[in-house]
Amino acid sequence: MPDFRFCVDEVSLFERPVKFRMPFRYGIVTLEAAPEVYVRVRISTADGATAEGISADLLAPKWFDKSTDFTNEQNFEQLRKSVLMAADRYVDPARIDTAFGHHAAHEEAHHAACVACDLPGLVASFGIAQIDRAILDACCRVRGISVFDAIRTNLPAITAATAPDLDGFDIAQFLSTLTPKESIDIRHTVGLTDAIWESDIADEDRIGDGLPQSLEANCKFYGLRSFKIKLCGDAEADIARLAQIAEVLETQVGDYFCTLDGNEQFEDAKQFLEFWHTVLGDPQLEKLARSVQIVEQPINRLKALEAPLGVLGDLVPVEIDESDADIDAFPKAIALGYRGVSSKSCKGIYRSLLNRARVEMLNQGAGGEAGAYFMSAEDLSTQAGVALQQDLSLASLIGCTHIERNGHQYGDGLSGISAPWRKALQAAHPDMYVEQGERLCLDIRKGKIDLRSLQVQGFGVLVSPPFDDMRCLAPNFSASNFRFL
Template identity: 30%
Template sequence: MAKSTDIRVKEVRVYFLPVSTRVPLKFGVETLTEVTCVRVALRVEGRQGKSAEGWGETPLSVQWVWPSQLPYAERHEALKNFCKIVAGRWAEWSVWGHPMEIGHAFQQYALSDAWRTYNANRSGREMPWLAALVCCSAFDIALHDAYGRLHGVPTYETYTKDWMNLDLSAFLKAEPHRSGCFDNRYPADFLRYPRPETLPVWHLVGGLDWLDEADDDGSGPDDGYPVVLRDWIRRDGLKCLKVKLRGNDASWDYDRLIRVGQIAREEGALWLSADFNCTVHDPVYVTEILDRLLRDAPEVYAMLLYVEQPFPYELEEFPLNVRAVSARKPLFMDESAHDWTL
């Protein structure tokens, strides 16, 4: 049943903002030195005729959303072009509802159709579905922002039965033995109230990042900010470090975890995570590193809170049995979590 708080999209504007990184960021086999952010302004109207504008922005991280041997420039331009296509689809999208409902329907029909159409004549150069989702995410953020602005409430307070027409069973399919578990449940049921005012920051340690003074060759930026990990920990009081690994060089990955772990312990950081960025094709690669840490550096092993993406991006194409890894440490899925129907 429709609600008086429902909205629909009326106008869309798109901007592209080029950004150069302060230092190169290496993750997996890719290195990022620049990125384009897509910024979206989206105007909506309510059933009483009032309108409001919301904003959304996300980096078009080419290397992350589209790992490929294709030239960077080709992938970069393709993402920007697809954002323009998505903008056109949103401008034509006249579905009424709550942003969760509008966005879900758009993803199922308009976005998937635009993606398939775009790839129809790109044999061997197809854009991944993850890339399409990231392009669309800025529009989705703007939609939710506009909804809260229209009604003068924090958007996160609207993910309830009072504001939404559909419960979670419309978006998620339960396993047969849990049938009905999403009935009359809403996103707010899984959010923490009152919201925490502080959260621990995970500082990303890139594959090219300098760790201590021994790495500093004097070529780093002279802008008043730290250039080595040890100084970042001291300056910001960091407690959690996310370590980007190669996934194809076990010796380097092990040594990197050891060095970061030692610096973390010396400077008072508490937790580490190991991110393999979809480069691992055999779980044994990961379990051998973990077992070596447990045997030779148990204090570093104990600091390792979870392991991220120890499997390829394309889970359907390259399924891996990672139970041996999860028996040692919790697993975190990132890039591969783009299709919950798998």
């Protein structure tokens, strides 16, 4: 079958405000509100067919760039700028290429341009990720297929062009084996400011919106079995908090597994190793320690890829997340003793797919040892609708059986959107959403989300959002050949 080629005619960007139902503390920020950006593209094929595609993601502050020199608003501006810079590169009615061809042609130059503007690698990745995802959505719509079929047949024409370490690995054959899951386990986030027990919540701090607030209540309400526990880097405080969490999980859940998110709060591998030995030596944490499957990015991104993990890498599976700032990061991490890498839609679908191919290649080289190298699926407060559905589709594509989910917990269930959009989403995805008053909430049952309704034409999105209800980014952000629809 000949490659599916097209040009990118137009891109438009919109925003809607998102207010959280409860504060979410990760790393150095406590998030209560942020904008969500929506991208819409239009492509044209050589035979005159056209289609539009969309993507969306939250502009999360103090994650893409954790510098304290910037305010949250300045972080939002960084991410907007990256999307607009990427759009400027892609929009070219004279350039005909495959979906991955467009990506490969622009990725390196986009990252270099962002560096020249003092934008970090993760900020650069965010911009190109939004355009790529919207383009892939449009490609699927032109062909009338789901993203799962598009990847299985390699409609984007993914190659090792941006990942030469995969030369000789049959990427197309590997992609043909990817089969989406019908459901996925929720790995519930335990944030640094979250109440552990119901009794921890003062009367004046109770939300009273019908949804759970404490870890104890969440376990009962959603039937949770897997968890992601945030660490603050203060050993004494973390140990005390882990003991409380362990008590809840062992009394309210029983059998469970968890991951620990170091949030870059440790200076080096030695400091985290000392902390981990303390965990192993604490009788209250015996079961929790046995239940830890992954330790996520314990070391600050500025130092994480400077030195080998040593004994730590042999003792516990450690992955990179914030250090995954470009396509070359995962191989560098593997050489230092890391065994995994996180997948997030905001980093890019092609990075996730190529990293998943690397995991397959590495595990084949390790004699097929199950889990020797791995990927996890992580959330960055993705909101219900476009962002959530595309993120879940990606996690399902790369074979994850569980995914961190926190957007449902801190976000306010698409509150504030128009009733027609809310009702259309619930009707299109009755297995995923449930209406609660003027909210659209994630329908989690026995700790799982049903994913079957994502099998639709396009990239997991059957219902397009009402762009007329959103703010269109100001034209003065646009570059010379950038046009708004």
